[in-house]
Amino acid sequence: MDRIKIIGGSKLIGSIPISGAKNAALPLMIASLLSEGTLTLKNIPHLADITLLSRILGDLGANITIDGRGSQGVDDEISGVTMHINVPKISNFFAKYELVSKMRAGFWVIGPLLARTGRAKVSLPGGCAIGTRPVDLHLKALQELGADIKLEDGYVNAAAPNGLKGARIKFPKVSVGATHNILMASTLASGQTIIENAAKEPEVVDLVRCLRAMGANIEGEGTSVINIEGVTQLNSAEHTVLPDRIEAGTYAMAVAMTGGSLTLMNVNGKNLQYPLNIMKAMGVECLEHSNNLHITQSNNNLKPIDIETNPYPGFPTDLQAQIMAMMTQADGLSRIRETIFENRFMHVQELARLGADITLDGDMAIIKGVTKLQGAQVMATDLRASVSLVIAALAAKGETIVNRVYHLDRGFEDIEKKLSRCGAIIERLTD
Ligand code: EPZ
Numbered sequence: 228m229d230r231i232k233i234i235g236g237s238k239l240i241g242s243i244p245i246s247g248a249k250n251a252a253l254p255l256m257i258a259s260l261l262s263e264g265t266l267t268l269k270n271i272p273h274l275a276d277i278t279l280l281s282r283i284l285g286d287l288g289a290n291i292t293i294d295g296r297g298s299q300g301v302d303d304e305i306s307g308v309t310m311h312i313n314v315p316k317i318s319n320f321f322a323k324y325e326l327v328s329k330m331r332a333g334f335w336v337i338g339p340l341l342a343r344t345g346r347a348k349v350s351l352p353g354g355c356a357i358g359t360r361p362v363d364l365h366l367k368a369l370q371e372l373g374a375d376i377k378l379e380d381g382y383v384n385a386a387a388p389n390g391l392k393g394a395r396i397k398f399p400k401v402s403v404g405a406t407h408n409i410l411m412a413s414t415l416a417s418g419q420t421i422i423e424n425a426a427k428e429p430e431v432v433d434l435v436r437c438l439r440a441m442g443a444n445i446e447g448e449g450t451s452v453i454n455i456e457g458v459t460q461l462n463s464a465e466h467t468v469l470p471d472r473i474e475a476g477t478y479a480m481a482v483a484m485t486g487g488s489l490t491l492m493n494v495n496g497k498n499l500q501y502p503l504n505i506m507k508a509m510g511v512e513c514l515e516h517s518n519n520l521h522i523t524q525s526n527n528n529l530k531p532i533d534i535e536t537n538p539y540p541g542f543p544t545d546l547q548a549q550i551m552a553m554m555t556q557a558d559g560l561s562r563i564r565e566t567i568f569e570n571r572f573m574h575v576q577e578l579a580r581l582g583a584d585i586t587l588d589g590d591m592a593i594i595k596g597v598t599k600l601q602g603a604q605v606m607a608t609d610l611r612a613s614v615s616l617v618i619a620a621l622a623a624k625g626e627t628i629v630n631r632v633y634h635l636d637r638g639f640e641d642i643e644k645k646l647s648r649c650g651a652i653i654e655r656l657t658d
Contacts, residue, residue, distance in 0.1 A: 229632040231643065234652040235602055235623040238487030241649035245475045245493050246272035246640040247307045247468035250545075251430040253332040254407040255437050255468060256280055259289060259312035260339035261415060262441055264463030270307035271468055272640040275633065276330055283326045283333045287340070288318035307468065307640075317344045324350040324381060330637075334362060335404055337385060338412030341374055347385045351378075360568075364405040368396045372409070372416055393418035393457055401426050401538040406453075407434055413455040414443040420455040427451060428539040429498040433469045440464035470518075472498040473545045474639060477614050479503070479522045480549045481646070483511045484556050484622040488523040489649060496520055501542050505550070508532055509557060529557040531596060535564035548574045548615035554594040555583045556622060561594045574612035577605045581619050581627065602627040610638040617642065621651055628656075 247270035257280070259266040271277060271293075281291050294309040320340050327333035327350040334352035341347045352362065366376050366383065372391040377384045393416045396409060406426040411434075413420035425431070427449055435448035441464040444456040475494045482489040483506060496503065496515035503513045503520075509530050512523040531554065536544040544567040554561035555578065565571050572592055575585045580603040584595040602625035607613030613634040620627035629635075632655070635642060643653050 228630070228658065230656045231617065231629040231632050231635070232654050232656055233602070233617065233620040233627045233629070235600070235621050235625065235627065237485065237621070237650045237652055239482045239485045239489055239621070239646070239649045239651060240487045242490040242492055243478050243645045243649060245470045245491055246270070248430060248433070248471035248473070249274055249276055249638050250473070251433040252277060252468045253280055254335060254411070254430065254434045255466060256284060256310070256312060257332070257335050257339055258411055258434065258437055258441070259284065260287065260314055260317065260336060261343055261411060262461035262463070263315055264441070264461070265311050265313040266441070266463065267465040268310045268312070269465070269467040271310045272307050272471070274638060274640055275636045276332070276638065279326060279330050280333060283322055283336065284312065284314070286319060286326070287314070287322065287336065288316055289314045320344055320346040320348060322349040327352055331360060331404065334365070335408045335411070337365070337383060338369065338408040341369065341385050341387050342391055342412045342415040345387045345390060347383070349383050351381055351383065364398055364400070364402045365408050368398070368405060368409045369412065371396050372412060372420070391416035393420040393455070395421045395423070397423040398425065400424070403428050403431065406431050410434060410438065410445070410453065410455065413457060414438055414445070414461060415459070416457040418457055420457070422453040422455070423451065425451055425453045426538060429469060429472060429495070437464065437466040440466055470494050473543065473611070475499060475520060476502045476543070476546045477549050477618065477639070478645070479506060479513065479520065480546070480553045481618040481621055482522050483509070483524045483529065483553050484618055486524045487650070488521070491520040491522065493518050494520045501540055502546055502550070505532060505534055505542065509553070529553065529596070531557040531559035531561040533562040536567050538567070544568060544571060545611050547571060548611045549618060551575070551585065551592060551594060552578060552615040552619040555596050555598050555600065555619065557596040559596060561596065563592045563594070565590050565592070573608040574615050577607065577612065577616055578619055580605050581616070581623050583619070599624065601625060604628045604630065606630040607634045610634050614639055614642070621646070621653075
């Protein structure tokens with residue numbers, strides 16, 4: 228199994244092109260199931276989750292072709308690819324356990340399958356081990372759209388033989404995935420659907436833009452109420468995946484820890500406003516200039532701060548582990564309240580191996596800084612936890628080995644290449 232070796236202590240100086248967002252690319256790829264036409268997606272990152280979803284879609288009847296790297300003109304070596312997905316016919320409405328159990332987003336095929344064919348049998352999902360992660364909101368909303376849902380042997384068996392019918396759906400809590408799923412399903416439902424308490428994440432907005440390019444009739448994305456007027460068919464379209472705000476935030480926090488100066492290229496700073504404001508309050512210089520973000524950390528005195536994770540536009544749970552690593556270098560006590568996932572503190576004990584002083588009290592982590600981090604063997608339990616260990620290791624003295632790198636490969640494209648070209652000493656060890 229691959230591992231990553233890092234010798235900490237080097238400042239990060241240089242520029243990093245930011246990839247297309249994994250969490251936008253996945254629902255965008257799934258949207259291809261809604262149309263007989265071809266969906267062309269530009270700026271798709273090269274990640275294990277994308278490969279896995281391609282296999283799930285392939286099983287359902289998708290033909291997928293990919294143009295070579297470098298087609299974005301940003302950076303020939305490090306840039307996304309263009310993917311063409313064509314699903315002339317759904318050849319199979321069955322998404323199997325072996326694939327869907329590896330990735331939560333795989334479950335989201337259920338909405339589009341039902342909308343297009345009136346049938347879907349999809350395994351209950353898996354994904355990062357960060358909480359119980361039920362799918363009750365998805366299922367209840369699909370029932371409200373008229374689907375008959377049965378749970379059998381770990382599968383959701385859903386049918387809507389007369390098609391889905393528009394409805395008013397009020398989510399009791401904000402769910403990114405349920406918003407994606409119901410948005411896609413309702414584009415082909417008859418009549419109007421209103422989603423209340425919808426997720427406002429930029430990735431939801433990106434999905435709506437793509438669905439609109441395919442011919443869907445949607446209003447209100449980016450607000451908590453989204454209106455969808457069903458249409459009878461969607462068509463071919465082309466769409467560029469938005470930049471990955473979590474990847475950008477991660478590298479910003481890395482340089483805040485190591486010191487130095489990074490230019491993050493191809494970033495939409497607006498989508499990162501909350502975390503950038505927190506970093507500024509901690510003493511990091513963050514400047515936006517067109518599509519670039521310049522992050523500079525010249526004095527090493529970071530200030531402590533208290534934060535809590537929240538749905539967008541609040542502080543993203545997907546940057547919680549990374550800012551926790553950063554807080555180990557702040558001068559005093561910082562606190563994080565995790566409000567989205569009840570079990571998303573698995574990185575705490577691994578950061579402790581590097582010397583971090585963190586105590587847990589229910590949904591709250593209390594981080595005492597400044598600690599001098601020291602390299603060690605560490606192991607990651609999920610994607611964002613892994614990267615928090617990588618950025619902590621960059622600031623630690625000596626050698627760190629990060630085990631279970633496959634988590635990282637699910638969500639961070641070319642991480643060793645991007646960091647080493649900015650002065651980090653980092654390499655992948657393959658056994
Ligand atoms: C998406 O997961 C992201 N995944 C996650 O990123 C991200 O952490 C999360 O949104 C929150 O921002 C993708 O986009 C592929 P939710 P999702 O439904 O959709 C509860 C990463 O590292 N809930 O918004 O699965 C749920 O348990 C990943 O890239 C229900 O109770 O998250 C959680 O407490 C990890 N019932 C809360 O809602 C449901 O039916 C928010 O989850 C659905 C969700």
